[in-house]
Amino acid sequence: MQYAFELEFGVRDYECDLQGVVNNAVYLNYLEHTRHEYLKTLGLDFAGLHRQGCDLVLTRCELDFKSPLRSGDLFVVRLNLSRESRLRFAFFQDIYHLPDQRLVLQAKAIGTGLIGGRPALPPQLQAVLAGGGGPNP
Amino acid sequence: MQYAFELEFGVRDYECDLQGVVNNAVYLNYLEHTRHEYLKTLGLDFAGLHRQGCDLVLTRCELDFKSPLRSGDLFVVRLNLSRESRLRFAFFQDIYHLPDQRLVLQAKAIGTGLIGGRPALPPQLQAVLAGGGGPNP
Amino acid sequence: MQYAFELEFGVRDYECDLQGVVNNAVYLNYLEHTRHEYLKTLGLDFAGLHRQGCDLVLTRCELDFKSPLRSGDLFVVRLNLSRESRLRFAFFQDIYHLPDQRLVLQAKAIGTGLIGGRPALPPQLQAVLAGGGGPNP
Amino acid sequence: MQYAFELEFGVRDYECDLQGVVNNAVYLNYLEHTRHEYLKTLGLDFAGLHRQGCDLVLTRCELDFKSPLRSGDLFVVRLNLSRESRLRFAFFQDIYHLPDQRLVLQAKAIGTGLIGGRPALPPQLQAVLAGGGGPNP
Numbered sequence: 001m002q003y004a005f006e007l008e009f010g011v012r013d014y015e016c017d018l019q020g021v022v023n024n025a026v027y028l029n030y031l032e033h034t035r036h037e038y039l040k041t042l043g044l045d046f047a048g049l050h051r052q053g054c055d056l057v058l059t060r061c062e063l064d065f066k067s068p069l070r071s072g073d074l075f076v077v078r079l080n081l082s083r084e085s086r087l088r089f090a091f092f093q094d095i096y097h098l099p100d101q102r103l104v105l106q107a108k109a110i111g112t113g114l115i116g117g118r119p120a121l122p123p124q125l126q127a128v129l130a131g132g133g134g135p136n137p
Numbered sequence: 138m139q140y141a142f143e144l145e146f147g148v149r150d151y152e153c154d155l156q157g158v159v160n161n162a163v164y165l166n167y168l169e170h171t172r173h174e175y176l177k178t179l180g181l182d183f184a185g186l187h188r189q190g191c192d193l194v195l196t197r198c199e200l201d202f203k204s205p206l207r208s209g210d211l212f213v214v215r216l217n218l219s220r221e222s223r224l225r226f227a228f229f230q231d232i233y234h235l236p237d238q239r240l241v242l243q244a245k246a247i248g249t250g251l252i253g254g255r256p257a258l259p260p261q262l263q264a265v266l267a268g269g270g271g272p273n274p
Numbered sequence: 275m276q277y278a279f280e281l282e283f284g285v286r287d288y289e290c291d292l293q294g295v296v297n298n299a300v301y302l303n304y305l306e307h308t309r310h311e312y313l314k315t316l317g318l319d320f321a322g323l324h325r326q327g328c329d330l331v332l333t334r335c336e337l338d339f340k341s342p343l344r345s346g347d348l349f350v351v352r353l354n355l356s357r358e359s360r361l362r363f364a365f366f367q368d369i370y371h372l373p374d375q376r377l378v379l380q381a382k383a384i385g386t387g388l389i390g391g392r393p394a395l396p397p398q399l400q401a402v403l404a405g406g407g408g409p410n411p
Numbered sequence: 412m413q414y415a416f417e418l419e420f421g422v423r424d425y426e427c428d429l430q431g432v433v434n435n436a437v438y439l440n441y442l443e444h445t446r447h448e449y450l451k452t453l454g455l456d457f458a459g460l461h462r463q464g465c466d467l468v469l470t471r472c473e474l475d476f477k478s479p480l481r482s483g484d485l486f487v488v489r490l491n492l493s494r495e496s497r498l499r500f501a502f503f504q505d506i507y508h509l510p511d512q513r514l515v516l517q518a519k520a521i522g523t524g525l526i527g528g529r530p531a532l533p534p535q536l537q538a539v540l541a542g543g544g545g546p547n548p
Contacts, residue, residue, distance in 0.1 A: 012440065012443075012444040012447075013291065013292060013443065013444065013447050013457050013458060014291055014297050014299060014440050014443055014444065016291060016292040016458070017287065017288055017290060017291065017292070018184055018187060018287060018290040018291070018292070018294045018345060019187050019192050019194075020292045020458070023169075023288050024165050024169065024195050024198070025162045025163070025165035025166050025169065025288060026162070028161050028162035028165060029162050029423065029425050032160075032161065032162065032423075032424065032425055033423040033424065033425065036423075036424050040483075045482075045483070046424050046482070047155055047424060047427070047431070047481075047482035047483065050155060050156050055156050057156075057202070057205075058161050058200075058202055059201070059202055060199070060200065060201050060202065061161070061198075061199070061200045061202075062197070062198075062199050062200075063195075063197065063198045063199075063200075064196070064197050065194070065195050065196055065197065065198075068194075070458075071292060071456075071457070071458035072456070072458065149303065149306075149307040149310075150306065150307065150310050150320050150321060150428065150429060151303050151306055151307065151428055151434050151436060153321070153428060153429040154424065154425055154427060154428065154429070155424060155427040155428070155429070155431045155482060157321070157429045160425050162425060166286065166288050169286075169287065169288055170286040170287065170288065173286075173287050182345075182346070183287050183345070184287060184290070184294070184344075184345035184346065207321075208319075208320070208321035208429060209319070209321065292458055292461060293461050293466050293468075297443075298439050298443065298469050298472070299436045299437070299439035299440050299443065300436070302435050302436035302439060303436050306434075306435065306436065321429055324429060324430050329430050331430075331476070331479075332435050332474075332476055333475070333476055334473070334474065334475050334476065335435070335472075335473070335474045335476075336471070336472070336473050336474075337469075337471065337472045337473075337474075338470070338471050339468070339469055339470055339471065339472075342468075
């Protein structure tokens with residue numbers, strides 16, 4: 001599998017819950033942070049877009065939890081971005097434990113933009129989506 | 138739609154992100170807390186099960202974000218539980234804004250139990266799942 | 275001790291860390307939420323103030339951790355508000371486990387307002403602070 | 412000022428609240444993570460200690476918020492560790508914005524260990540504390 005972007009992390013102890021594993025909700029944090037860092041490489045700043053009146057929002061998220069992360073674990077979040085429909089984009093995001101590349105989580109996050117409260121994608125994102133990419137190039 | 142359980146919440150300001158809406162990851166917190174409170178009504182305590190060597194874990198979660206929650210909003214999380222397969226259960230969880238019952242989120246959370254590291258459901262949960270229930274009775 | 279306001283909570287499992295107790299950082303969430311709910315009773319809405327260009331911010335916080343909270347625990351956060359200096363207010367906040375009133379945490383949170391980026395207190399808060407109150411009435 | 416350890420971070424967007432700045436509680440996450448990474452350099456693993464029956468816990472924390480962190484900011488957490496009393500240690504932790512070294516937060520976190528529920532420090536930590544160090548050597 002080829003990915004368009006990846007970001008490495010280490011588990012922080014406060015992210016683990018009473019079961020001693022990273023809490024399910026925290027994976028959405030990891031996924032969001034990786035998407036936002038990727039968007040920056042495209043010239044899109046999530047906070048800057050918000051200040052300009054454009055909010056990128058998720059409309060659907062699918063998460064398959066394959067194996068847990070624990071205190072001290074290193075991992076990488078990899079992603080691809082593709083067009084889902086005229087006004088929707090999809091991030092395919094996989095998390096792998098390091099260094100053994102064990103699969104931890106597979107996710108698909110579908111989103112859109114809201115400009116002035118109406119669905120619309122910012123031009124830079126339109127351009128990226130028009131250029132193809134995605135999980136099965 | 139009939140639900141087996143519901144729990145009311147108010148948005149806390151620290152749950153809102155720089156867009157001024159509840160952050161996506163926080164919905165997993167709301168959903169988890171509601172599941173755990175429901176499990177208590179069945180005599181199942183998440184933390185107690187962990188101490189006894191049984192961990193309830195999610196294997197998949199689907200989230201459809203329908204409308205945002207903001208500072209000061211009241212909402213209710215409603216759920217049904219059904220058997221998904223021999224060793225898997227499924228929670229169907231819907232969040233509604235109060236008092237207008239606007240739909241905020243629909244989720245399906247599939248999980249299993251791990252006893253001594255192997256998939257297995259605790260007997261009390263087996264009994265509940267055998268009794269039927271679920272989202273389309 | 276007389277308090278001006280109190281708010282009851284239940285520990286949510288996702289707030290507990292791998293030690294099985296509520297993580298230290300989560301207490302700041304509890305304290306903030308209680309302050310914001312109290313401010314509402316004074317006609318001050320934290321999010322609304324932000325939209326109007328006034329941000330209430332903390333400048334100092336002292337926390338004494340007396341005993342832990344665990345999964346399933348009920349507790350109450352009680353508070354008093356007093357003037358700390360011309361442009362600073364102080365919240366004295368104590369957390370007690372319920373129903374046994376065991377002391378969990380004592381905190382002093384000092385803050386100010388920023389209007390257009392400069393320290394200033396909103397008029398409603400000025401009025402409350404002028405009226406006295408505080409921890410040793 | 413000489414520090415015994417430092418760790419660099421970038422603000423993640425989900426750590427910012429509706430004011431557009433890093434939420435106060437999140438600073439305790441940054442401070443904790445930095446302490447735990449430092450402890451690892453001393454051969455002390457927070458999660459491993461817990462599994463062995465020794466919990467390191469905070470008893471008091473003082474935080475002075477000097478300037479905010481925002482989306483996209485880089486920063487460093489620096490620390491020193493010293494003995495506070497026979498059974499207590501103190502971390503002095505300062506956060507600086509990068510690359511301009513603007514002071515963001517100053518903190519003092521006092522803690523102890525609990526072995527079998529009784530205050531006691533693990534031998535490796537005793538050795539470090541006996542060796543001196545601290546913020547004003």
